Amino acid sequence: MKKILMLTTGGTIASAPGAQGLAPRGSGEILSHLGAGFAGCEVTTREIFTLDSTNIQPEEWKVIAAAVYDGFRSFDGVVVTHGTDTMAYTASMLCFMLKNPPVPVVLTGSQVPISHPLTDAVLNLRCAFAMAESGRPGVYVAFDRKIILGCRAVKVRTTGFDAFESVNCPPAGVVNASGLCLREDLLPRSDGSPALDTTIDTGVFLLKLTPCTNPGIIDMLIDAGTRGIVIEAFGAGGIQFIRRDFVSKLERAAHERIPVVVCSQCLYESSELSIYQVGQKALEQGVIQGYDMTSEAAVTKLMWALGRTRDVSEIRRLFSQSLAGEVNIPVI
Numbered sequence: 001m002k003k004i005l006m007l008t009t010g011g012t013i014a015s016a017p018g019a020q021g022l023a024p025r026g027s028g029e030i031l032s033h034l035g036a037g038f039a040g041c042e043v044t045t046r047e048i049f050t051l052d053s054t055n056i057q058p059e060e061w062k063v064i065a066a067a068v069y070d071g072f073r074s075f076d077g078v079v080v081t082h083g084t085d086t087m088a089y090t091a092s093m094l095c096f097m098l099k100n101p102p103v104p105v106v107l108t109g110s111q112v113p114i115s116h117p118l119t120d121a122v123l124n125l126r127c128a129f130a131m132a133e134s135g136r137p138g139v140y141v142a143f144d145r146k147i148i149l150g151c152r153a154v155k156v157r158t159t160g161f162d163a164f165e166s167v168n169c170p171p172a173g174v175v176n177a178s179g180l181c182l183r184e185d186l187l188p189r190s191d192g193s194p195a196l197d198t199t200i201d202t203g204v205f206l207l208k209l210t211p212c213t214n215p216g217i218i219d220m221l222i223d224a225g226t227r228g229i230v231i232e233a234f235g236a237g238g239i240q241f242i243r244r245d246f247v248s249k250l251e252r253a254a255h256e257r258i259p260v261v262v263c264s265q266c267l268y269e270s271s272e273l274s275i276y277q278v279g280q281k282a283l284e285q286g287v288i289q290g291y292d293m294t295s296e297a298a299v300t301k302l303m304w305a306l307g308r309t310r311d312v313s314e315i316r317r318l319f320s321q322s323l324a325g326e327v328n329i330p331v332i
Helices: 027-031 058-071 087-097 121-132 216-223 246-255 277-283 295-308 312-319
Strands: 003-010 015-018 021-024 042-051 077-081 104-108 138-143 146-149 153-155 164-166 173-176 179-182 204-208 228-233 260-264
Touching (some): 003 027, 027 042, 058 087, 077 121, 087 104, 087 138, 087 153, 087 295, 104 121, 121 138, 146 164, 204 295, 246 260, 246 277
Parallel strands (some): 077 104, 104 138
Antiparallel strands (some): 015 021, 138 146, 146 173
């Protein structure tokens, strides 16, 4: 019988109505609604937090990563219950903090509390435990019968049960009438011993461009001590330079040795800054292409990379390779 560690952090799955609306409770809220033998494996539960995921931030990421890493020694898989709102950020960061995980690490949650008669929690938990028992190492999100690479998951719906999608990468697996069906070609490959690296730099800002964004915001960010910037540009990576000239501001960022990663506002398909003049001008200022990365993966990878080095050339090198399946680098 497989031994699975379930780490609970709060979230909707463990919430109950209160005077100020739904608020998370402890692991007992989940366990009280799961019958004996629910997962068909030996489950050990540890409560880490009792938080709405809106309040799960970099400090909590480190605690979660350390708890998961500690579980590698004694368990065949780890399930992390988590609120849905920031689950994609946590999952992405775990992909970088946990190098070569020897067992599956599966995040899940629900759109409706587990105590509700129409909850999606039980199904999501069953899928998460099935993946945790699979023996396929990596970090995943299990939701609505889909198994998604942790660095490809994005929350796309606020109330629908199909809340998460696997962006720019097919799901690593699905659960259907045949059981758990995995895409072996998409699963992460281990290339060494497990390692925990929770040193990150949280001085990263995500900027979504609009046609009227004031380029002076780049100056404000630099003057405020921001050490890395991710820009959600238009389309394939367009950044305006007429009237509202962002290109000159990118020149200052380059001079200050502040890495700027550019990805697309479009949820699907890849950015490619070399296609248009508005992208090539940005490339001339040394921006780093995010290609088809999700914003969540770009932000967390930049935090992680800055935790390792302030050398922009080394950060560029890290972004030129896929560490956990987070990006498809075009073949030139």
